Amino acid sequence: MAEKRSQAIRWSFHDERDLIEEFKRSPIGHHSPGLQRLLNHMRGSPMANKYCVFETKPNREWQLAKTSGVRGKPSKLIGKRFTRRVDAEWYVFRQRWKAMTGETLPIR
Amino acid sequence: MMKITAYADQISAAPGETINFMVNCDAPKFKADVVKLICGDENPDGPGFKEQFVRTPVTGSYKGRKQVIHAGSFVQIDATDSPQIDGSFTFQAFIWPTTPEKGQQGIISNWSDRHQTGASLLITPENDGIGLKIGAGKGKVQLFKTGKRLLPNEWYFVAASFDSNSKTITLVQEPLHTHMRANDSGTRRHKCKFSKIPAHTEPLIFGAQFKRPDKGRTACVDHFNGKIDSPRIASRALNRAEMQALKVVPIDAEIMHDVLGAWDFSVDIMGTTATDISPNRQHGRIINLPARGMTGWNWTGEEMCWRHAPEQYGAIHFHDDDVYDAGWQVDFSLTVPHTLRSGLYAARLRCGKTREEEDYVPFVVLPPRGKTTAKICYLLPMGSYMAYANENMVNDAQIGQLLGGRLVEHNRYDEYRGIHREYGSSCYDTHSDGSGVCYSSRLRPILNMRPKYRSWLGAEGSSLWQFNADTHITDWLEAMNYDYDVITDEELHRQGVAAIEQYKVVLTGSHPEYHSKEMYDAMDAYQQRGGRLMYLGANGWYWRIAYHKELPGVMEVRRAEGGIRAWEARTGEYYHSFTGEYGGLWRRNGRAPQKIVGVGFTAQGFDISSYYVQQPDSRKREVRWIMAGIDKNEHIGDLGLIGGGAAGLELDRVDPLQGTPPATYLLAQSENHTDIYLVVCEELLINYPGLGGHENELVRADLVFYPTPNGGGVFSTSSIAWPGSLSHNNYKNNVSRMTKNVLNRFASGKPLLD
Numbered sequence: 001m002a003e004k005r006s007q008a009i010r011w012s013f014h015d016e017r018d019l020i021e022e023f024k025r026s027p028i029g030h031h032s033p034g035l036q037r038l039l040n041h042m043r044g045s046p047m048a049n050k051y052c053v054f055e056t057k058p059n060r061e062w063q064l065a066k067t068s069g070v071r072g073k074p075s076k077l078i079g080k081r082f083t084r085r086v087d088a089e090w091y092v093f094r095q096r097w098k099a100m101t102g103e104t105l106p107i108r
Numbered sequence: 109m110m111k112i113t114a115y116a117d118q119i120s121a122a123p124g125e126t127i128n129f130m131v132n133c134d135a136p137k138f139k140a141d142v143v144k145l146i147c148g149d150e151n152p153d154g155p156g157f158k159e160q161f162v163r164t165p166v167t168g169s170y171k172g173r174k175q176v177i178h179a180g181s182f183v184q185i186d187a188t189d190s191p192q193i194d195g196s197f198t199f200q201a202f203i204w205p206t207t208p209e210k211g212q213q214g215i216i217s218n219w220s221d222r223h224q225t226g227a228s229l230l231i232t233p234e235n236d237g238i239g240l241k242i243g244a245g246k247g248k249v250q251l252f253k254t255g256k257r258l259l260p261n262e263w264y265f266v267a268a269s270f271d272s273n274s275k276t277i278t279l280v281q282e283p284l285h286t287h288m289r290a291n292d293s294g295t296r297r298h299k300c301k302f303s304k305i306p307a308h309t310e311p312l313i314f315g316a317q318f319k320r321p322d323k324g325r326t327a328c329v330d331h332f333n334g335k336i337d338s339p340r341i342a343s344r345a346l347n348r349a350e351m352q353a354l355k356v357v358p359i360d361a362e363i364m365h366d367v368l369g370a371w372d373f374s375v376d377i378m379g380t381t382a383t384d385i386s387p388n389r390q391h392g393r394i395i396n397l398p399a400r401g402m403t404g405w406n407w408t409g410e411e412m413c414w415r416h417a418p419e420q421y422g423a424i425h426f427h428d429d430d431v432y433d434a435g436w437q438v439d440f441s442l443t444v445p446h447t448l449r450s451g452l453y454a455a456r457l458r459c460g461k462t463r464e465e466e467d468y469v470p471f472v473v474l475p476p477r478g479k480t481t482a483k484i485c486y487l488l489p490m491g492s493y494m495a496y497a498n499e500n501m502v503n504d505a506q507i508g509q510l511l512g513g514r515l516v517e518h519n520r521y522d523e524y525r526g527i528h529r530e531y532g533s534s535c536y537d538t539h540s541d542g543s544g545v546c547y548s549s550r551l552r553p554i555l556n557m558r559p560k561y562r563s564w565l566g567a568e569g570s571s572l573w574q575f576n577a578d579t580h581i582t583d584w585l586e587a588m589n590y591d592y593d594v595i596t597d598e599e600l601h602r603q604g605v606a607a608i609e610q611y612k613v614v615l616t617g618s619h620p621e622y623h624s625k626e627m628y629d630a631m632d633a634y635q636q637r638g639g640r641l642m643y644l645g646a647n648g649w650y651w652r653i654a655y656h657k658e659l660p661g662v663m664e665v666r667r668a669e670g671g672i673r674a675w676e677a678r679t680g681e682y683y684h685s686f687t688g689e690y691g692g693l694w695r696r697n698g699r700a701p702q703k704i705v706g707v708g709f710t711a712q713g714f715d716i717s718s719y720y721v722q723q724p725d726s727r728k729r730e731v732r733w734i735m736a737g738i739d740k741n742e743h744i745g746d747l748g749l750i751g752g753g754a755a756g757l758e759l760d761r762v763d764p765l766q767g768t769p770p771a772t773y774l775l776a777q778s779e780n781h782t783d784i785y786l787v788v789c790e791e792l793l794i795n796y797p798g799l800g801g802h803e804n805e806l807v808r809a810d811l812v813f814y815p816t817p818n819g820g821g822v823f824s825t826s827s828i829a830w831p832g833s834l835s836h837n838n839y840k841n842n843v844s845r846m847t848k849n850v851l852n853r854f855a856s857g858k859p860l861l862d
Binding site for chain 2: 027028029030031033036039040043044045046047050051052053054055058059060062065067071072073074075085088089092
């Protein structure tokens with residue numbers, strides 16, 4: 001399965017920098033086909049150790065977490081908290097990009 | 109983690125009627141009040157959370173106690189009814205195990221845990237094949253096994269016999285289909301240490317093993333996952349030919365003499381009894397609603413409906429996470445005061461100051477029986493709330509982030525449900541063995557049917573879904589000072605058109621997806637007789653459901669052939685066990701949604717919403733009143749708490765081939781949906797590229813109006829996000845304006861075409 005998905009992204013974009021910038025500008029909403037392909041790859045993994053967010057203050061603050069992927073086992077809260085959903089999205093994008101490519105994207 | 113959870117025995121009650129509340133509380137005490145729910149959305153960008161305290165005798169402090177749910181289905185035959193096994197015996201059945209690796213699982217169990225006596229035919233731990241556990245007291249328990257691994261999802265004939273004279277145990281494990289190199293077949297003989305099993309008074313159980321009684325309920329262990337068909341018990345050790353004769357009905361008369369019980373699950377599939385067809389008539393009670401109407405060991409595939417060949421549907425599919433009635437003790441009750449206006453209310457429970465120490469149990473106060481107290485009826489879609497009750501996609505679904513186009517959001521309720529699987533799941537989930545959840549009960553805490561609950565499905569912004577999203581409607585009705593009655597679709601199901609025919613106008617919720625035939629017929633009759641319907645949502649009238657004829661508070665859906673399905677019913681299991689009706693989409697039952705609301709499900713996406721563009725029909729003289737106060741160039745609903753637009757989440761569209769009436773006015777059409785929005789699968793006879801919102805013209809919402817006979821009419825918004833836009837800019841926006849135009853005209857009784 002991982003093999004298949006990495007084949008998919010090989011064909012999905014020509015300039016990675018454009019996609020990163022596009023995502024940073026607007027993490028949620030309309031995306032170009034290339035960015036959508038990259039995000040599908042990043043978001044489609046199984047539930048074990050998968051990023052999610054946990055509501056700590058309704059509508060105003062979320063804490064990063066990871067699902068266990070095992071019924072009956074709780075999610076694990078990770079330290080980072082965000083007051084904007086888009087900031088959580090960018091943070092997770094950077095983690096996933098690093099896992100995919102080894103590259104650390106700057107925070108800003 | 110939630111410290112308090114609760115449920116009620118009724119979802120609705122009229123003045124003078126009583127609702128009982130059952131509470132599980134970690135703290136020594138809790139406070140209870142009754143509140144009227146107006147707006148359950150805490151988003152500070154919106155009107156904010158609104159509830160009104162209601163003075164009732166409920167207000168007070170109550171002793172807190174833990175109450176647990178014993179999940180897992182089984183058949184129970186009480187000791188007074190069950191066969192006395194005190195010497196030789198044979199247990200036999202057909203099984204289709206789904207999780208043979210998941211530890212010890214009882215098939216036919218006559219076991220006393222207290223005394224460690226009895227016998228239990230079971231799947232052994234570590235899937236060492238079928239086994240027989242036999243006990244003559246503490247320290248005198250033996251487990252014998254075939255040692256042949258069972259394959260999941262395969263039929264086996266299994267049997268265990270005990271000959272007390274020779275102290276011989278015989279185990280039989282016979283696959284009905286031979287797979288090469290599976291090595292799953294075997295007969296083993298063992299010698300037992302003792303020759304007599306002391307009698308006990310515990311019940312006989314199929315599909316689990318009895319542990320202990322617990323406040324009027326039975327707690328079992330070793331729950332079996334999978335199907336059991338034709339369990340039999342004989343009073344001596346049968347030989348193979350005799351076991352063979354006992355498999356089928358009618359049972360040979362010579363064998364019948366030694367039969368203690370022969371249960372035929374194909375009898376009375378709609379009921380709650382496991383029928384013993386032997387002369388002993390030791391019927392069992394079916395607990396926690398395992399799935400019935402399931403293909404049996406002898407299903408040939410030539411008949412798809414259990415009513416036509418019940419003898420091929422003698423299986424019950426048991427699950428270790430089935431739950432029907434939590435069976436908790438009552439903590440307090442409310443007799444609805446005669447002064448209490450019809451509306452949406454809740455018992456508010458608090459055992460501390462944190463959000464984990466608060467729970468709400470919603471309920472509806474009906475108008476006095478036989479009366480109406482307003483022209484407007486708001487129809488709460490309880491069948492749809494039950495379909496989603498305790499949904500665990502948030503915890504389990506790999507495609508969650510793909511559908512939502514963003515990270516999935518959890519909250520304290522989601523975490524609790526993810527851990528406490530004994531609270532049962534929704535009809536969007538699978539059981540622990542991967543089979544679909546086809547029944548959902550409201551006799552348990554429904555921890556996503558709550559005010560203040562945000563859902564991962566609800567789009568950016570307020571992120572609300574189903575029950576809490578629908579409080580945007582009650583909020584708007586209250587803000588606009590409308591008098592309205594609230595009823596649930598259970599009233600519609602039970603009373604038919606009589607439940608709504610006195611109302612000038614009926615409003616739906618944002619997502620009235622699930623309907624029984626009775627509900628559908630009632631709504632159709634209402635429209636034909638001049639009733640006026642405002643369909644404030646989308647994906648409505650999509651799935652056919654059934655309610656149980658005996659048991660209150662539980663619905664059934666079979667996700668059969670076609671449709672957006674979170675699981676798929678197995679072939680041959682498309683017909684409701686509750687009623688024998690063909691399940692699945694209403695479209696597959698010859699009644700596409702376009703026939704009842706003019707529009708039907710076309711696309712879905714869960715990231716952000718969009719707006720509508722007005723269409724030429726909206727300016728036709730006879731319907732121009734709908735757009736009064738709205739400039740013809742305005743986008744409709746380019747605003748809102750659900751994804752930032754009024755057209756979002758699930759969308760419906762016109763389709764004359766599916767039944768959109770010829771007199772339909774297309775008032776507006778949405779556009780500019782993201783590529784997260786995709787055309788629904790029942791529209792795709794052949795898949796092809798370009799199914800997303802950027803490319804496909806089927807990804808849209810069609811806002812329509814059409815007249816019906818006798819002065820009636822239907823107004824359909826075709827979008828789940830519609831109610832989330834009503835409050836924008838202090839209710840001064842074109843979504844609110846249009847909704848108000850339509851509601852005022854519908855409620856007035858005046859003709860609908862100028």
